[in-house]
Amino acid sequence: MEPQNTIICRCEDLTLAEVEEVIAEGYTTIEEIKRICRLGMGPCRGSTCLQLIDRILARQRNCGREEIKMPTNRPPLEGIKMKELAGDAGEK
Amino acid sequence: MPVKNKANVVIIGGGVVGLAVAYNLALLGIKDVVLLERAYLGSGATSRCGAGIRQQWGTEMNCALARKSMDIFENMNEMLEVKRDIELKQKGYLLLAFSEEEMEQFRKNLKVQSKYDIPSREVTPRKARDIVPHLNLEGIVGGAFCPTDGHVNPFLVTEAYANAARRLGVDIYTYTEALDIEISGSKITGVRTDQGLIKTDRVVNAAGGYSQQIGEMVGLDLPVKSERHEILVTEKIEPLQGPMVMSFSYNIYCQQTPEGPFLMGYGDPDEPESYNLNSSWHFLEEMTRKAARLLPPLKHLRVIRQWAGLYNITPDRQPIIAESEEVPGFFMAIGFSGHGFMIAPMTGVLLAEMIAGEDPSLEFKLEPGRFERGDLILEPSVV
Numbered sequence: 179m180e181p182q183n184t185i186i187c188r189c190e191d192l193t194l195a196e197v198e199e200v201i202a203e204g205y206t207t208i209e210e211i212k213r214i215c216r217l218g219m220g221p222c223r224g225s226t227c228l229q230l231i232d233r234i235l236a237r238q239r240n241c242g243r244e245e246i247k248m249p250t251n252r253p254p255l256e257g258i259k260m261k262e263l264a265g266d267a268g269e270k
Numbered sequence: 271m272p273v274k275n276k277a278n279v280v281i282i283g284g285g286v287v288g289l290a291v292a293y294n295l296a297l298l299g300i301k302d303v304v305l306l307e308r309a310y311l312g313s314g315a316t317s318r319c320g321a322g323i324r325q326q327w328g329t330e331m332n333c334a335l336a337r338k339s340m341d342i343f344e345n346m347n348e349m350l351e352v353k354r355d356i357e358l359k360q361k362g363y364l365l366l367a368f369s370e371e372e373m374e375q376f377r378k379n380l381k382v383q384s385k386y387d388i389p390s391r392e393v394t395p396r397k398a399r400d401i402v403p404h405l406n407l408e409g410i411v412g413g414a415f416c417p418t419d420g421h422v423n424p425f426l427v428t429e430a431y432a433n434a435a436r437r438l439g440v441d442i443y444t445y446t447e448a449l450d451i452e453i454s455g456s457k458i459t460g461v462r463t464d465q466g467l468i469k470t471d472r473v474v475n476a477a478g479g480y481s482q483q484i485g486e487m488v489g490l491d492l493p494v495k496s497e498r499h500e501i502l503v504t505e506k507i508e509p510l511q512g513p514m515v516m517s518f519s520y521n522i523y524c525q526q527t528p529e530g531p532f533l534m535g536y537g538d539p540d541e542p543e544s545y546n547l548n549s550s551w552h553f554l555e556e557m558t559r560k561a562a563r564l565l566p567p568l569k570h571l572r573v574i575r576q577w578a579g580l581y582n583i584t585p586d587r588q589p590i591i592a593e594s595e596e597v598p599g600f601f602m603a604i605g606f607s608g609h610g611f612m613i614a615p616m617t618g619v620l621l622a623e624m625i626a627g628e629d630p631s632l633e634f635k636l637e638p639g640r641f642e643r644g645d646l647i648l649e650p651s652v653v
């Protein structure tokens with residue numbers, strides 16, 4: 179498949195070509211890539227793209243996948259509705 | 271990467287402040303400027319922040335700093351020839367008063383703001399609801415609104431300053447940590463990093479939540495401390511809320527960013543001094559409770575992520591932008607107490623002018639000596 183037609187992050191509608199361009203600019207950690215193009219910042223919390231990005235980075239940096247640092251896993255693990263967290267205030 | 275062995279100025283910290291200083295130094299023609307960042311650029315408070323920029327302050331100096339910084343944000347895309355738009359959104363800040371006393375203070379602040387051409391105005395509760403229709407007016411006695419306040423993307427601003435600084439010849443070293451500052455007598459002679467020694471007689475402390483550690487390197491006990499502040503982001507929805515909604519007494523800030531998610535936070539009065547960056551369940555509960563009460567429809571949104579960053583706080587919650595009297599050549603842009611992003615553009619200009627020995631483009635006094643003299647800055651509008 180063509181890099182410009184391969185979607186890496188569905189929530190943010192990012193293609194492989196776009197992600198590769200950000201890496202080529204010199205952003206070589208997942209934390210930076212997330213912040214530049216919002217990769218993995220959507221509601222699925224990176225469940226697809228974070229499985230792919232380490233491979234892409236490893237290929238571009240010519241290293242093993244285990245050398246790529248995964249981002250901090252930030253709570254809450256599943257998107258929770260505010261009213262479920264807010265207790266009484268959310269009921270009204 | 272091994273570092274250069276000599277520099278005119280070494281800046282410690284690659285957040286928005288350090289990079290704004292670096293860019294402005296280069297712009298003034300200072301050569302051999304080096305910036306050290308121990309992780310990636312913006313990895314500190316800068317990319318963790320609430321991204322809010324406001325001009326509604328209560329002292330003349332803060333109004334001037336914020337107003338002029340806003341001018342720079344408004345022109346930043348062209349000024350820094352950015353690759354990516356910095357996502358400036360000027361839909362205002364709505365500040366809410368929950369008592370007559372608070373409203374009186376707002377009125378005083380509005381008078382100061384008008385002197386600086388800040389287009390803020392008083393609003394009645396009903397007017398507030400015209401601006402933010404989903405606002406719950408219970409307990410609200412009034413407010414203040416400035417339509418040109420708003421939001422900018424902190425990471426993209428950081429990138430913009432970094433790229434512009436590099437084009438002007440600044441050497442930026444990421445993943446490079448300042449370990450110590452070498453001194454002879456009371457004079458700085460160099461900065462020792464994990465990638466080698468850089469000889470220099472001028473250092474800028476722009477280390478955000480770690481600025482006190484940089485102070486210790488030159489033997490100073492700086493009047494700053496660090497404190498965790500938490501924040502969360504929701505799923506994206508279609509545009510619902512134009513302005514940032516904020517209250518000092520109810521203790522909340524909440525805005526919808528241009529891509530659609532809501533960002534919100536509050537300051538925990540019981541938060542101890544620490545370098546803790548962990549997220550807490552307590553924050554999640556208290557935050558969602560506050561938001562659900564003040565802005566009821568938001569309770570249907572899903573929380574996507576929460577995180578924390580450090581506030582670097584001074585006793586009067588106003589920054590220190592000065593050269594040390596004890597250690598000449600040691601410059602500081604620290605202690606921003608939770609509002610350093612919005613005034614970073616002018617901080618960069620003013621500190622660079624100070625280092626270059628030029629006249630400041632606006633009058634300001636933010637030296638640390640004020641704490642010893644008990645001469646604190648009384649700014650009523652801090653979170």
Ligand SMILES: Cc1cc2nc3c(=O)[nH]c(=O)nc-3n(C[C@H](O)[C@H](O)[C@H](O)COP(=O)(O)OP(=O)(O)OC[C@H]3O[C@@H](n4cnc5c(N)ncnc54)[C@H](O)[C@@H]3O)c2cc1C
Pocket residue numbers: 282283284285286287288306307308309310311312313314315316317318319320321322323446447448449476477478479480499500501535578579580581603604606607608609610611612613
């Ligand atoms: C939750 C939260 C919300 C906020 N909301 C807002 C807001 O809405 N509006 C606003 O204006 N401000 C806000 N702030 C405050 C704002 O984020 C900060 O004032 C601002 O980012 C400070 O920038 P800085 O460059 O000084 O610090 P930082 O961005 O923290 O940069 C300091 C850098 O120094 C580096 N460093 C430290 N020690 C060393 C060393 N020894 N060697 C090399 N590098 C080192 C760190 O890695 C870090 O990257 C918020 C802060 C938080 C935490």
